[in-house]
Amino acid sequence: MKRFLSGNEAVAWxxxxxxxxxxxxxxxxxxxxxxxxxxxxxxxxxxxSPNEKVALDVAIGAAYAGSRAMAVMxxxxxxxxADSFFYxxxxxxxxxxxxxxxxxxxxxxxxxxxxxxxxxxxxxVPCLEPTDSQDAHDLVxxxxxxxxxxxxxxxxxxxxxxxHSSSVVDLEGVRPAPRTEKPTYRIxxxxxxxxPGNARRRHPIVEERLAKIREFAEIFSYNxxxxxxxxxxxxSSGVAYQYAREVFPxxxxxxxxxxxxxxxRMIRDFAARVDRLIVIEELDPFLEEEIRLLGIPVExxxxxxxxxxxxxxxxxxxxxxxxxxxxxxxxxxxxxDKGELPPRPPILCPGCPHRGVLHVANKLGLVINGDIGxxxxxxxxxxxxxxSCGCMGASIGVAHGVAKAxxxxxNVAVLGDSTFFHTGLPALLNVAYNHSNTITIILDNRTxxxxxxxxxxxxxxxxxxxxxxxxxxxxxxxxxxIRRVHTVDSYDLKAVESALKNCLEVxxxxxxxxxxxxxxxxxxxxxxxxLRVNADRCNGCGLCFRVGCPAVVRSDQIDxxxxxxxxxxxxxxxxxxxxxxxxxxxxxxxxxxQLAEEEGVE
Amino acid sequence: MTAISFVxxxxxxxxxxxxxxxxxxxxxxxxxxxxxxxxxxxAQRGGSVTTxxxxxxxxxxxxxxxxxxxxxxxxxxxxxxxxxxxxRPGGTVLVNNxxxxxxxxxxxxxSYPLDERIKAVLGAVTEHVFLVPATALAEGLxxxxxxxxxxxxxxxxxxxxxxxxxxxxxxxxxxxxxFAELNERAFLLGRDQMSGKA
Ligand SMILES: Cc1ncc(C[n+]2csc(CCOP(=O)(O)OP(=O)(O)O)c2C)c(N)n1
Numbered sequence: 101m102k103r104f105l106s107g108n109e110a111v112a113w114x115x116x117x118x119x120x121x122x123x124x125x126x127x128x129x130x131x132x133x134x135x136x137x138x139x140x141x142x143x144x145x146x147x148x149s150p151n152e153k154v155a156l157d158v159a160i161g162a163a164y165a166g167s168r169a170m171a172v173m174x175x176x177x178x179x180x181x182a183d184s185f186f187y188x189x190x191x192x193x194x195x196x197x198x199x200x201x202x203x204x205x206x207x208x209x210x211x212x213x214x215x216x217x218x219x220x221x222x223x224x225v226p227c228l229e230p231t232d233s234q235d236a237h238d239l240v241x242x243x244x245x246x247x248x249x250x251x252x253x254x255x256x257x258x259x260x261x262x263x264h265s266s267s268v269v270d271l272e273g274v275r276p277a278p279r280t281e282k283p284t285y286r287i288x289x290x291x292x293x294x295x296p297g298n299a300r301r302r303h304p305i306v307e308e309r310l311a312k313i314r315e316f317a318e319i320f321s322y323n324x325x326x327x328x329x330x331x332x333x334x335x336s337s338g339v340a341y342q343y344a345r346e347v348f349p350x351x352x353x354x355x356x357x358x359x360x361x362x363x364x365r366m367i368r369d370f371a372a373r374v375d376r377l378i379v380i381e382e383l384d385p386f387l388e389e390e391i392r393l394l395g396i397p398v399e400x401x402x403x404x405x406x407x408x409x410x411x412x413x414x415x416x417x418x419x420x421x422x423x424x425x426x427x428x429x430x431x432x433x434x435x436x437d438k439g440e441l442p443p444r445p446p447i448l449c450p451g452c453p454h455r456g457v458l459h460v461a462n463k464l465g466l467v468i469n470g471d472i473g474x475x476x477x478x479x480x481x482x483x484x485x486x487x488s489c490g491c492m493g494a495s496i497g498v499a500h501g502v503a504k505a506x507x508x509x510x511n512v513a514v515l516g517d518s519t520f521f522h523t524g525l526p527a528l529l530n531v532a533y534n535h536s537n538t539i540t541i542i543l544d545n546r547t548x549x550x551x552x553x554x555x556x557x558x559x560x561x562x563x564x565x566x567x568x569x570x571x572x573x574x575x576x577x578x579x580x581x582i583r584r585v586h587t588v589d590s591y592d593l594k595a596v597e598s599a600l601k602n603c604l605e606v607x608x609x610x611x612x613x614x615x616x617x618x619x620x621x622x623x624x625x626x627x628x629x630x631l632r633v634n635a636d637r638c639n640g641c642g643l644c645f646r647v648g649c650p651a652v653v654r655s656d657q658i659d660x661x662x663x664x665x666x667x668x669x670x671x672x673x674x675x676x677x678x679x680x681x682x683x684x685x686x687x688x689x690x691x692x693x694q695l696a697e698e699e700g701v702e
Numbered sequence: 703m704t705a706i707s708f709v710x711x712x713x714x715x716x717x718x719x720x721x722x723x724x725x726x727x728x729x730x731x732x733x734x735x736x737x738x739x740x741x742x743x744x745a746q747r748g749g750s751v752t753t754x755x756x757x758x759x760x761x762x763x764x765x766x767x768x769x770x771x772x773x774x775x776x777x778x779x780x781x782x783x784x785x786x787x788x789x790r791p792g793g794t795v796l797v798n799n800x801x802x803x804x805x806x807x808x809x810x811x812x813s814y815p816l817d818e819r820i821k822a823v824l825g826a827v828t829e830h831v832f833l834v835p836a837t838a839l840a841e842g843l844x845x846x847x848x849x850x851x852x853x854x855x856x857x858x859x860x861x862x863x864x865x866x867x868x869x870x871x872x873x874x875x876x877x878x879x880x881f882a883e884l885n886e887r888a889f890l891l892g893r894d895q896m897s898g899k900a
Pocket of ligand 1: 126127128129153174177178180210400472473474475492515516517518519520543545548549550551
């Protein structure tokens with residue numbers, strides 16, 4: 101049957117049809133929808149793990165146990181899971197293991213740009229790259245076959261563009277009949293116990309395996325030369341292949357479905373047939389380097405950009421500059437002078453429970469060592485309440501380091517519930533163990549909001565939305581050795597402030613669990629009530645604008661004394677969180693109770 | 703057949719994604735190869751939402767570069783300005799006559815471009831610019847949320863090869879049954895807006 105699927109949906113279908121039994125992931129744009137699509141499908145186990153390393157270990161375990169398995173993550177997730185990636189490459193498994201890795205050229209939603217094909221070469225793991233949703237679907241099964249044939253994990257490398265573009269996929273829509281009997285766990289200590297003695301025996305096996313896969317690459321049907329005119333030969337893979345096809349319809353293209361290891365003879369043969377050889381690939385000059393190592397003259401990153409994402413217009417313009425195309429190949433376009441347009445960056449939503457907490461921490465003059473989640477957006481003006489953000493879980497370790505080094509200000513670590521479970525836990529253990537006066541604020545909005553509201557170990561629900569035992573933060577942090585623990589309502593600014601002040605008075609580790617569910621959750625939405633400004637009391641001082649809520653806007657009314665615009669609340673946007681009302685020094689923004697009272701009077 | 707590329711631009715919550723899904727489905731129903739790409743999508747956080755849809759015999763790239771879009775459908779005026787470079791000279795621009803202030807504007811640090819400037823900038827790219835009161839018409843129907851479908855209706859007027867039925871069918875398959883009739887009316891209202899003008 102034919103379906104119109106995104107790359108991510110296609111991968112989920114491919115996994116289901118090829119009999120993946122266990123799939124584990126931690127959410128991360130652009131890969132999140134893969135498990136969300138797979139989870140409701142029958143006869144497959146899928147889970148959100150607390151982080152990518154755990155997810156990969158789970159998938160490896162399933163493959164050790166003789167079942168086909170899949171781990172899914174965004175590119176930086178593989179940094180977290182790298183240790184496991186490497187041992188899995190050493191041991192191999194009893195059944196197919198595919199690691200679906202989504203790179204993010206241009207960092208649409210990431211902190212850094214990295215080309216994870218490098219990991220494949222690093223760990224001797226084959227890398228497959230689809231060019232569209234059909235490929236993405238088909239290559240899951242192909243990856244699992246390769247995995248089983250050569251006893252190796254296989255990476256399926258997606259990019260944002262593939263994950264989030266849709267095209268037609270021809271699929272079977274059927275799954276192999278389930279096993280009737282459980283397999284026995286096969287014990288083989290020399291293969292699966294990676295102590296030095298065993299690992300030393302495994303390493304040459306891994307290198308031999310790679311040599312065999314290199315041979316296989318020569319006959320692999322997704323590696324194929326498309327011979328057209330021979331004046332220009334292009335080596336390409338992934339979505340870049342589509343740009344090459346579009347810009348150079350006449351050129352010969354060597355399309356590589358497997359980009360590590362590369363098919364040496366096929367490349368030599370292709371290079372020998374064409375007059376000029378170039379590589380079109382996103383991010384690193386990965387294929388270009390492999391080809392150059394063969395002693396074959398090739399151009400790539402001297403023509404096409406190293407940073408960011410490609411598209412056909414970038415490829416076309418680069419090619420014109422390099423003399424590969426005439427100037428007349430340029431697509432006519434008009435770039436009118438628009439002046440400076442007001443930007444529309446992602447911002448904290450109206451009613452976001454993070455806003456008030458960060459506002460208070462900032463007001464107290466604290467250095468805020470932040471983390472990755474919705475709260476990262478608080479770095480933007482006018483809130484300006486986040487001063488460092490590197491990778492998930494970094495906040496607490498960084499804050500501990502700042503505290504140990506010593507600066508004039510006090511500092512706090514700020515991170516969300518999902519991030520705390522992901523990698524915050526060991527860092528908080530360190531704060532307790534090595535005793536710094538680090539204050540850790542866990543913004544517990546009861547969800548993984550940034551990536552689209554996934555469940556996590558604290559929510560009491562699984563990926564399938566089934567009930568499970570929720571991890572309780574308070575006993576958990578106490579068990580780590582933190583004695584000073586406050587739990588506050590994120591909307592109650594007085595409580596937040598007094599908890600912070602209490603922690604600042606002492607020279608010991610402290611945790612503030614600031615709890616309030618994300619304002620976008622269905623239950624929270626039911627409680628939305630727009631607030632209102634009493635224009636007689638507002639003098640346009642602008643304090644409320646500083647909390648940076650999109651629902652608090654400047655009105656057309658100017659205060660006669662201050663000459664400043666009074667505040668107005670956009671009733672379409674306001675959720676009634678009352679953070680602005682608490683910040684207002686003139687009590688000009690009416691609280692819910694006041695509004696209710698007024699209604700009563702009417 | 704000739705290839706057609708569409709850019710859809712809007713702000714989170716305006717229904718840009720649904721509109722691009724309908725457009726993709728209509729293209730497929732009409733026998734084209736289709737690719738759809740969700741380019742910017744911080745929908746829940748007030749950010750820009752942009753999608754590309756391409757119809758052709760064979761579509762290679764899922765993206766659209768400057769000067770390559772035959773149609774732009776913008777659900778908000780400022781977003782039309784932001785992405786108009788993608789439209790080919792002489793292409794068609796349909797803009798919802800509706801402004802949503804970004805935070806920097808509502809907090810008074812930036813100003814929203816004036817209508818004259820918007821018209822001048824869009825007009826510099828193509829003479830075929832149509833301001834459609836999609837939000838106002840949707841409000842008239844009792845539900846602002848169908849502003850996206852009103853604009854789709856306006857677009858459909860320019861794609862005369864595609865039967866109205868194909869649009870209605872694609873809409874029906876994507877909205878809850880109780881809203882099917884409302885969406886159909888919104889679509890036809892948008893389509894009627896264009897007759898006589900284009
Ligand atoms: C290693 C890694 N995995 C995944 C992501 C994607 N990601 C960004 S923020 C986030 C979750 C944030 O959740 P939480 O800490 O609960 O904060 P919230 O967004 O709910 O405020 C995720 C999964 C990432 N940036 N890095």
